[in-house]
Amino acid sequence: MAANARENSIVADLALAPQGHLKIDWVEAHMPVLSRIRKQFEAEKPFKGLKVTICLHLEAKTAYLAKVVQAGGAEVTITGSNPLSTQDDVCAALVEDGVTVFAKYNPDPAEYKQLVRKSLESKPDLIIDDGGDLVTLLQSECPELGENIRGGAEETTTGIIRLKALDKQNLLKFPMVAVNDAYCKYLFDNRYGTGQSAWDGIIRTTNLVVAGKTVVVVGYGWCGKGVAMRAKGLGANVIVTEVDAIKAVEAHMDGFRVMPMVEAAKLGDFFITVTGNKYVINGEHYDVMKDGAILSNAGHFDVEFSKPDLEARSESIRTVRKNIEEYRLKDGRKIYALGEGRLVNLAAADGHPAEIMDTTFALQALGLKYVNDHYKEMGKTVINVPYEIDEQVARYKLESLDIAIDTLSDEQRKYLESWQA
Structure with a gap:
């Protein structure tokens, strides 16, 4: 896989890989929730034999998400969702790790669009999108590249707006999980990040x-x-x-x-x-x-x-x-x-702190697994992240911080479910 990634990728300079690895190692040390999910994926291989295309701001935290999805058995292709947020050293490091990369820092608009399109030429089974960029391209210019897509997950408010517009017109061709609308996304990522x-x-x-x-x-x-x-x-x-x-x-x-x-x-x-x-x-x-x-x-x-x-x-x-x-x-x-x-x-900076993206990208990873497990019954629509996944990510985060919370007793639970005082 690594050889194929090196042969097929389009990046600025593979010699920058050592710097990229240092950046990825740093964020990995500060993303314990995603690391826990990585171990789970390594054991279960939920994406074995599947192709996943990711379009996100291509820096170290995103790179670690790509490696987590790869650990789940996927053949991963990645591109950048913004020409100025791509980090060339991180791209080079991912290629060394067997991820196919189509991204460079600050390409001209035509090249940028071509790089995003190239990321879809593998005809992925699943996608992770940012701003609806992949979905919009598939809807408008290259629908044939989306023939195998089971579904995906969307990162941003802007992307959800675009997806819901497609959904309202019955134009959406596969289910998308609105990761942006999960509690652990907007309460923490959007606000504190x-x-x-x-x-x-x-x-x-x-x-x-x-x-x-x-x-x-x-x-x-x-x-x-x-x-x-x-x-x-x-x-x-x-x-x-x-x-x-x-x-x-x-x-x-x-x-x-x-x-x-x-x-x-x-x-x-x-x-x-x-x-x-x-x-x-x-x-x-x-x-x-x-x-x-x-x-x-x-x-x-x-x-x-x-x-x-x-x-x-x-x-x-x-x-x-x-x-x-x-x-x-x-x-x-x-x-x-x-x-x-x-x-x-x-x-003009490095994006959200690693500890913030730990929960967001945990939602992306588990949301993608949920789509793959349930896409046949989901319908071609935008759905929310199931609350169970949202809460699971929060509990993983608390555990990583060594914080314990109370639980309801049976009597308290019964009281909350009753209409009588």
Whole structure:
């Protein structure tokens, strides 16, 4: 398998493998839940004889997930879900470990799309997707490559939105498990993972202080909650913009100022978009922004703030620091965009902490096994992660932390199931 992987893969430089192995070894040491599942998979071989294609941000934690799935007997092919989050040394290490890889850091758009397509040419039985990229490609351009697919698992809010749109139109061709909607995903990964890693990317890229600045968080879903919470902890004055009245009330009661974007645009020093939507920051907002405002995005696609509108208002654009583009507007103001508007926590940092991705990728691994075990009766639809799997991952995590919790007595359980006091 290793020889085939080396022969078939497309990566930047296989000589980088030693560095990649060190990164993978580091995250493995901090992902005990996934390591426990790996031992289970090694014993049971749930994917024996099957082909699995993975499309995720291709860095060390994802690489370890690929190795866990491989330990379950699968022939694994992997590609990156974002051109700026791929780490070439990790790709090289995976090839040495027998995983077929189609990914490079920062390919041009045409090459990037071709690499994703190549990952499907094995005609996989199962997929793990991020942002619905694999599913969308299979639906729109190469349906013949999806003929063998039993089902898969989806990582992100954006991906779930796309999958549910397909499902609503009866266009989905196989079942997909909404890993993003599991408790152990959005409560921890979206909130604590995005909250920490987005600021990691912003701070290491700008080398600027956050305390005392005004931070505008665009969207108050679980990712937005995490970004706002961390901004507050860093000493920022936080403003939240929302289109959902319930989330807006929640943000207000959490102690944040809430206002429309056109008002927040006048006040912000840092802007972080986390909506999964398009052009939530656009021309009318750029027209009133401060000189020196900094834009970043923690949503899946690079469309949350409008780069065309920013370019149209600019007389010059230059790179002033790695992952920072300076847009000098025609009136002399400067607006800065981080990581080309792509996911700032991955384009400009290393993504979520390993301990966070431990639970998320445990859900991916067990969710994929669930699909393989039950795809015949699941139907071609989007389903939630079964609660039993969600709870199992949480219990594994508690055990890894040496934390014990109480259990209900028979009397307590009976009381909770009764309508009588």
